[in-house]
Amino acid sequence: MSSTTAMSTVTVRKLTVRHRRTAVLDAVDLDFAPGVHGLLGPNGAGKTSLIRVLATVAAPSGGQVELFGSEVGAKSGHRSRAAVRRRLGYLPQEFGYYPGFTVREFVAYVAWLKEMDAAAVPAAVELAVARVGLADRIDARVKTLSGGMVRRVGIAQAIVNDPDLLLLDEPTAGLDPEQRVEFRALIRELGSTSTVIVSTHLVEDVAAACTDVTLIEAGRIAYRGTTQELTALGGEDTGADGPDGNPIERGYTAALRAHRAAVARR
Amino acid sequence: MTNPAYTALRAELRRGLAPWTGPAVALTLLVTLWGKAPQWQGSWGETQSQLHSAAGLLACPLVAAAACWQGGREHRRRTAELLLSVPRSRLAQATTAATPIALWAAAGYLLALGVAFAATAPYTGAGSPSVSIVATDLGFLLSVGFVGFVVGRLVRWRLIAPVLAVCAYVLLGFPGYLNSEARFLSPAQAVALEVSVPVWWFAPVLVAWTGGIAVSVLLAYAARRRYLAVVPLVLAIAAGTLVVHTGADLFRDDPAMARRVCSEAGPGTPQICVNASDAPVLPQMSQALAGMFSRLEGVPGAPTRYVDTQSGPKDGEAGLAYVMRGWGITRNRLTDPRGYASDTALTLVNRDCQAGPPGKDRKKEAERVARTTDAVISWLTGEDSKRYADSRYLAHLKTMPDADRKVWLGRFLATPQRCTPAEVPVL
Missing domain, CATH: 3.40.50.300 (P-loop containing nucleotide triphosphate hydrolases)
Structure with missing residues (x-):
């Protein structure tokens, strides 16, 4: 071990x-x-x-x-x-999301839930979304994304606070x-x-x-x-x-x- | 730098069900008011009464359902698991998710209020809108939003939102059928704001009543220290007790309604005095009564002043026909000037006498008096008359020499205060 x-x-x-x-x-x-x-x-x-x-x-x-x-x-x-x-960063098996939110809004929302430092949030959101390869869809609504992309949004919200x-x-x-x-x-x-x-x-x-x-x-x-x-x-x-x-x-x-x-x- | 709390709240305000709540509330209120526009457009009080009832009975169940649906979002969207893993308190989460529904509901109410006030403003002569009622309605809408949200969070049933709306409708409407002062606890309780105003402490106490319950429910559901819910609950109970104890005295007569506005008196033209709210209609009233006044010119003892019936005519004064804003007067227009003149003439000659013991002679005499009275009213209102008069009586009155008729009318007008038919001059 x-x-x-x-x-x-x-x-x-x-x-x-x-x-x-x-x-x-x-x-x-x-x-x-x-x-x-x-x-x-x-x-x-x-x-x-x-x-x-x-x-x-x-x-x-x-x-x-x-x-x-x-x-x-x-x-x-x-x-x-x-x-x-x-x-902590957590991606549940059944990842739930708000379909009307944009990717940026949703990840920023989770950043708020994680009590992140206010000044760091905008950059952290963009970084997390970029790391999962969704930078070009950051302002798209989550409901317009494919299943794989939604899963990547889930990963982005999990890593937004650099856990x-x-x-x-x-x-x-x-x-x-x-x-x-x-x-x-x-x-x-x-x-x-x-x-x-x-x-x-x-x-x-x-x-x-x-x-x-x-x-x-x-x-x-x-x-x-x-x-x-x-x-x-x-x-x-x-x-x-x-x-x-x-x-x-x-x-x-x-x-x-x-x-x-x-x-x-x- | 943007505060993440504002970012989260802004996202909640812009997305999901919340933005639909405002237009839905505004539309519900405006559609409800639209059908009764002639009734409320002439009075701030009546406008607010209608809006208050519609907000209480229709908008509140709508907001409760919307908030309940929002509360159930975490179950439907399967985000509850994620929310359990974050440090942000449940109270902050719940408040942020529920607030947009409440704020949009308030915005919808204010929009409807603005439209209704804009429609009312051109037709009001006195008084002003009640800020207390606006604050009370807003407080109630906000409170319902939070209570509905908690219900949605707790009850995992997809139909709970419409069921809650129906329950809210029944719960809010039912107290209106009670005689108990407890009916004033319902924020949908109908209030006569066209003639009364709430006491100065009405808004804070009603907001404490509804808001206290809402905050108590929210704290009991979401606070880490749930016992804190007792504090707003005690406040709500105290406010509710005060409301029930005060009852109908929560409202007092509107001083603005006591103010009178009078027309200019001239030779042969009596003065007309009406409630300040009816001031814009004064010229129409004068015009409607011009024919009657010209016929009464020179009649001994004819009134020199006519006042609205609410003022209670004194000696030398006569009462005007009672016209209610919204019915007899809509949008500052007399809806039936002929009827107004006829009813004013009736008020002038009306006898409020108890019927005496039955008897053949008495009955015959009473019939004569009635026919005489009808003939006088018909003659006074001339071509505008809406009354059926005995043609013989009326013809006799018309064919009298002018001087004799004036003397006879003077004698006739002296008798309505006395209830002895024999004293009524024969026509």
Whole structure:
């Protein structure tokens, strides 16, 4: 593992999240330091629940979550939670927007919601919109944009405050291949100074953009390691994707099966 | 440098449902007023009464529905998740999202008010618009905006906006059917502003009543320290208690309506005195009554001064026919000058006597008096007469020598104050 507790932006101890009686996350321990981290796992594994807790949107049922050294959750005070939120960027899985707003208005609105410094907002909005490749559509209404462009507006609002912790839940959904390539370059750039956590189904996004991978299965950590280590689990790269996928997809499958086998043996 | 709060508010003001609310409110009020224009155009008070009722009963449910729809936006647009992750307080978020609806509603009201006042101004003779009523209406529209918004935030049902509008209509209209002083708590309560004005503290107390409820609801929903909602609630209850306790005394007679304006008296021309608001109609009234006055010239005891009935004619004075602005007078014109003359003649000779015990002779005598009275009215109003008179009585009056008729009329005019039919001279 590349991250250490001393440098961690995110520290999670015994994190438990329940939906009714079902444990969606079960006593999870995690640390995230600056860099780009991929969060992989099958549907319903608990990725979105983890992202929502880290985004301070949902309160954990148990355990401890520290962001930037401050505990968040039900016990945290308003001021410390607000201070943490000012340093967050969050793209929800279902990104909602106001269709009548222009891109500039919407991103500026989110900048206001994030309590950004007034003087910095106009330039920050233009920079964020430019970084997602929508500079030429900055004054277009969001409802006139394609699905991929709307997703990029979502990324722009997430990065407008230059967050120290960027949480992206399925950020590449709806992006075409060219846009995905550009997006990966963007999060690599962001990850050089910030902690970026990307929850995705698309392992090739992880392979291309992430330094670390966390694999979640049924509310537990199934695997943690670098992208290279996960790729190595998939065997040698033959240069072409076989019927079992490319090396990282095979590594993902191997790690998942190993975890399931270990759980079955307990 | 632009404050991001203003940027956010400006975006909310320009986008979504908010900008539609203003024109919708203005259109609703103006369409409602349009159909009754002749009734209100001659009086500031009546204009504001109509606008006040329309704002309370129609604009407020509309604003409540619009604000409710705006409040439900985060559910419909799935932005609630994003809003939960930001540091900006829920109170600031809610206020910024709800304010544009309230402001546009206020703008729509002010636009309608401006148009209505512009239409009224050329036809008013006295009085002035009531700032208190404007402030009260605006306060109520703003308050409804915030309450509707909170309902929309809390109730995740797509039909809640129209349902809220219907509920608001019923809730605001129902107190009007009560005799209790509690009806004054409804901002849609009809008020007779054409003859009365609100007391000086009317606006602050009514705004405290409606605004207190709105702020209380908003704080209970969005404030971090929700118990603070008790403060505006207590204020609202105190204001509401004062309103109920005061009741109809919230309004007093309009001093401007007590002022009288009189025409110039001349030889053979009695003076006419009317309420100041009817001053522009004075020449038309004089013209309508000119025929009657010429017929009464030289009649012993004929009144030298005619006053509007609200003033209460004194000795030597006669009452003018009662004409209501908006009905008998529209846009500073007498709608029926012939009827006005006829009714004034009736007022002059009218007997307000209790009927005595029945009896054949008494009945016959009463009939004679009635026929005589009708003949006098018909003769006084001449060709303008709208009354049916017994032709024999009328012919007799017409064929009398002029001097005899004047003497006879003098005797006749001396009798209306007395209720003994036998004293009425025979025609």
